[in-house]
Amino acid sequence: MTEPAFLDAIRKSYDTVAEAYVELVVPPAGMDPLSRAMLAAFAELVRTADLGPVADLGCGPGRITAHLTALGLSAFGIDLSPKMVALARQAHPDLRFAVGSTTALDLSDGELGGILAWYSTHHTPPEHLPTVFAEFHRTLAPGGHLLLGSHIGNYEIRRPTEGYGGHPVSFESHLLPADRIAELLSAAGFHVTARLVQENEDRPGREGIAVVARKPRD
Known part of the structure; x- marks a missing residue:
């Protein structure tokens, strides 16, 4: 299957900024309390359902993957950027990371108990989001949970x-x-x-949303 053209720009861009990203982006311990609470609630939902591991999709350097592990989950990471995956493996050699795309996940149907897509889908053109979300649905076990975080706006590009x-x-x-x-x-x-919509006091106009969703059992 031919890869969508927009993925190449994302891959090359994040390969370029990967090391600076590690330096500049706060780790989970430095996140705002509401974001940490959403991650903790997601972890509790997945632990309680006990349906399989969690895929951190768009895992970057693996910090949140490691955080999910510390919260008691069996978690692994997938990222489009080979450089990000290399940094994740270096920082967290005990965890599993792989290069991959959310448009075509190399995972079996119903393999996952949870999916985290934390600010990793907003670079996807809207016409491709149904494909991405269909992949989320396909790879989650019935009863599995998704936590999606994203920047939001009024259809701006x-x-x-x-x-x-x-x-x-x-x-x-x-x-x-x-x-x-x-x-x-x-x-x-x-x-x-x-759904939790958060205002951004430091950067007005850059609101974010955290969405918890479940794949029905029936």
Whole structure:
């Protein structure tokens, strides 16, 4: 199957900024309390259901993958950027990381008890999100849980020329309304169970959403 063209820009951009990303992005311990609480709630839901491991999709350097492990989950990471995966393996040699795309996951049907997609889908053009969310649904076991975090907006497209550390990037950010993200998840077969919209006091206009969704058992 031919890879969607937008993935190459994301891959090359995150390969370029990977080391600066590690330096500049706060680890889970430095996240805001609400984000940490959402991760903890997700971990409890997955532990209670006990349906399989968790895939951290768009895992970057693996910090949140390791955090999920510390919360009692069996977690592994997948990222589009080979450089990010190399840094994750270096920092967390006891965990499993692989290069892969959310548009075509190399995972079996119903293999996962949970999926974390933490701010890793907003670079995906909206017309490709149904494919991504269908892959989430396919690989989750019935009764499994998804936690998705994303920047939101009013259908804006942002095209930054510089990323972390001032390095050049060529990806786009697609900022959808919170309701539209929930609609797309529902259309993919998920039951949305919770939504948390957060204002960004430091960067007005850069609100975020955390969505908890479940794959129905029937």
